[in-house]
Amino acid sequence: MNLGVELEAAQSVVDEKLVYVKVHVPFEVLCTYAEVLHIKLPIQPNDLAQQSSTYNCFTRHFYPSEDVIAKEPDFFTANIFLANICSPGNVLLICRGLQAYYILSRAPYDVKGSMKKFGISKLLDGGVYKAAYPLHDSRFNVKSKEPGCPNERFLLYNEWAHPKSFYKMQPLDLIRKYFGEKIGIYFAWLGFYTVMLTLAAAVGLGCFIYGYTTRESSTWSKEVCDPQIGGEIIMCPQCDKICPYWRLNTTCESSKRLCVFDNYGTLVFAIFMSVWVTLFLEFWKRYQAELEHDWDTVEFLQQEEQPRPEYEAKCIYERVNPVTQKEKVPHTACGKCMRVSCGISTVLFWVLLIIASVVGVIVYRLAMFITFSAKLRSDLKYSKELEPFKEYVTPQMATSITSSIISFIIIMILNNVYEKVAIWITDFELPRTKTEYENSLTLKMFLFQFVNYYSSCFYIAFFKGKVVGYPGKPVYWFGAFRNEECDPGGCLTELTTQLSIIMTGKAVWNNIQEVLLPWVKNLIFRHCTQVGSEKVIPRWEQDYQLQPIGKLGLFYEYLEMVIQFGFVTLFVASFPLAPLLALFNNLCEIRVDAWKFTTQSRRVVPEKAQDIGAWQPILQGVAILAVATNAAIIAFTSDMIPRLVYYWAFSVSPYSDGSEHTMTGFINSSLSIFYIDHFNNESRPTVDTPYWFNNITTCRYRDFRNPPGHPNQYEYSIHYWHVIAAKLAFMIVVEHIVYFTKFILSYMIPDVPEALKEQIKRERYLTQVILHETNIKHFKELMKPVYYGNMVLPWITSLYHVLTHMIM
Known part of the structure; x- marks a missing residue:
């Protein structure tokens, strides 16, 4: 491919009709797309005093042992052009799955005609490919035998996903990695x-x-x-x-x-x-x-x-x-x-x-x-x-x-x-x-x-x-x-x-x-x-x-x-x-x-x-x-x-001088009275009435209304308005x-802790220092005499090159 990636085809062991295409992204391509995706790399270790948050102080005793899952080192980071990327064994490789997918999602597969046809997603939807995915490290239940290269999937399963680890805090750095x-x-x-x-x-x-x-x-x-x-x-x-x-x-x-x-x-x-x-x-x-x-x-x-x-x-x-x-x-x-x-x-x-x-x-x-x-x-x-x-x-x-x-x-x-x-x-x-x-x-x-x-x-x-x-x-x-x-x-x-x-x-x-x-x-x-x-x-x-x-x-x-x-x-x-x-x-x-x-x-x-x-x-x-x-x-x-309205406004203990309140009688006060003769034909009970209900003349219902015989019978009582006012209040x-x-x-409660603000300021300061030193270095190189035939170009020409280089 002209995008810099390397492809390798492999026949399926299980199904001969399937062919697997393995995609490898060289380190140089990773560096190129790291700038496109704004991936940051470490520039120097964090030299500020670490202050644990309240959350970490409360939960630190429940984290997995550092002997099993090593703690991630704390670095100040910056964009890739400021960092040292001479070694391919750095944090850049963590993002290779993201970079590979970015390349594949924009790779053209049909350059003929005026219609744009590109991207692995279209090929998946069209059935050309059945799946596209990054690979797991290894089997989740097999421990790595190489001490310098642990099986991260096994660590995650054993210390995070296994039911025996239900009380442990999550290894978030490893999950993120x-x-x-x-x-x-x-x-x-x-x-x-x-x-x-x-x-x-x-x-x-x-x-x-x-x-x-x-x-x-x-x-x-x-x-x-x-x-x-x-x-x-x-x-x-x-x-x-x-x-x-x-x-x-x-x-x-x-x-x-x-x-x-x-x-x-x-x-x-x-x-x-x-x-x-x-x-x-x-x-x-x-x-x-x-x-x-x-x-x-x-x-x-x-x-x-x-x-x-x-x-x-x-x-x-x-x-x-x-x-x-x-x-x-x-x-x-x-x-x-x-x-x-x-x-x-x-x-x-x-x-x-x-x-x-x-x-x-x-x-x-x-x-x-x-x-x-x-x-x-x-x-x-x-x-x-x-x-x-x-x-x-x-x-x-x-x-x-x-x-x-x-x-x-x-x-x-x-x-x-x-x-x-x-x-x-x-x-x-x-x-x-x-x-x-x-x-x-x-x-x-x-x-x-x-x-x-x-x-x-x-x-x-x-x-x-x-x-x-x-x-x-x-x-x-x-x-x-x-x-x-x-x-x-x-x-x-x-x-x-x-x-x-x-x-x-x-x-x-x-x-x-x-x-x-x-x-x-x-x-x-x-x-x-x-x-x-x-x-x-x-x-x-x-x-x-x-x-x-x-x-x-x-x-x-x-x-x-x-x-x-x-x-x-x-x-x-x-x-x-x-x-x-x-x-x-x-x-x-x-x-x-x-x-x-x-x-x-x-x-x-x-x-x-x-x-x-x-x-x-x-x-x-x-x-x-x-x-x-x-x-x-x-x-x-x-x-x-x-x-509460009944307790403070309508109830008085019968055994006191009138100043002591009680809840006695609340049920009776919360039920209104209705004469059974006032039932209309549509709602009157027609079922057989048990013998102990034969002599009743009234029944109760849940509401605060005036009783029968009141000038405003069955209208809301003063008790009801007291309750409504109390509810709204x-x-x-x-x-x-x-x-x-x-x-x-x-x-x-500030959204960003003060200690974190200091770290961010320190990181930005170091970035500016490195950027300044880099520009000074390029300035010195470009200020060297530049000869054209037997004549030395004026110093303004060199300054022009410096400014042009900085702008680009």
Whole structure:
């Protein structure tokens, strides 16, 4: 090839129809493309005092031994023309996979005609080549016998991917060296997120234990379970005609479960998580800045990124480069507006499709609640002896569990379909660079999955049971289905059930996809292509039998973790165990991803990356939204604010002088009264009424309304307006306090540590010194007398040569 690379063909040992083409890039070519790709090389060891960060001080005892994985030396680095590259055994060879792929992605293969045909990607899509990949070091389970040349793949498997190393910190420098900066920064972020989750999980577990131990002692739970209080309160039917009256103490167990999550500890935990997420993002910026400097990606985004081969191949228009004003570069002209408009329209259509599916699940809930109510009540035959069993399997619980499972199935189906649509839309938009491509796809996928995963949770938290009317005048969906009501304890328990099912189901499904499917595919492939033991399968054929990572690489890994981050932060007020579940999942996720990359997948092409890309602003947006959602959950979904209003404004202990408050009587005050004679014909119960309900004249329902006989009967009472005002005041005060705290923390914690700033300044100073000395050396050489015949050229000619050389 005229690009400087060397090609070698080899016949396949397993399949005679396959031919492997091995690509070798000489050292001189590596040096040439190192300047094109802005690869930096060491110029001198770091002579500043090393100061460990707080994160490293906390985790240094869990790193693999330096006797096994040697610590990478710390150097100041600069661009290649400033560095000493006389020896091919330097860090330049680490990037040879990136440089080889860059050459192949732009290598022309058809010079005939006016159409541009180049790039290994087009040949792969056309089936000319089946795969293109860099080679692994060796077998992952074989230790190198050469002490000076360790098997890095074996080290990564043994000290990182193996389950026995689950407690160890990740060898990030070795990961970066073997897989590249992009994969290294992903595992660095995932590890940092997991370490920070330990604190959130510990506090959440403490809140859960507090709620579990106090569930029996809460006053409102005791009143619900008390036969003299909850047993004497007759509740109104929760659906039309087929639902009967029921006693409040049948919800005794659900009331106790509610107290586990709906307590004052939950309020403290929600505020703590709002502060925690700010600390997580700010400390990650600092840690990321250290990685940027150590991995020489500080100026990565300032350098001009090369266009995607697909962009160069499909763009038929050209314009002069506005930076150099010399060469011409391809561009998409005015067609980009049309492409982006089509993409936005398609995304909005799919978002509306998700909303339609959520409405369908809501209709299912309304219909099945009536069915479960009739079925469960008829099975128990309204027997007073069997009535206590109703508290274990209620219509609300059955409807909640089945609808959550159906929601999860719909979510996974829509995800798989939309994934292909989002990729097609992004390809159609034709982004110029790979970063633009990934950012565009990231925004589309996250917007879709945000609506897909969280819409059902938002419905339960903020819409269910909020507009239901009252027994004599209920509110209907589409004029046919009566709107859902919450349990007497509220909808918080159902929101907890929804979150736990989706989080657990998502984690199990993802692990099946990441572990079981690649392992089974590789097993089948090896079984179908096995050869006799006398034949030795070379390294390139062994790697071909592994699974490809795919074009999107880490996109799905980030997406999975960011969706989990949303569950941990957005709805944590209803489920304090969410950080603990996320912690267990991430401990497995790190090792599963490491095992997949090291043993089951082909080695990926190394890529440079400065940060986590478009995911950083998405995380910040989720963190801001989490403050509002958690405050709204505590105010409008839980019963905490009504309890506080009752305690401070409406309750007085009968055994005091009027200044002592108590929670006694809260359940009675939170239930309004309804005369059963005021039922209309459409909602009046028609089922057989048990004998102990024959003499009732009133029933109770969950609301704050005036009783029958009041001049404004069934209208909202003064108690209701007190509660609404307290809820709004709580949201405003809590949001402002938390947002102000987040602002102060963001201001006080600098994004770049002071010690790192000094290292960057020192590195830039050394670069300038070397550049200055180099120019002085060239100046002295060019100032030597230059003879033309018998005459010495004037000194101005030499100075002209110096200036020309420096400019070029």
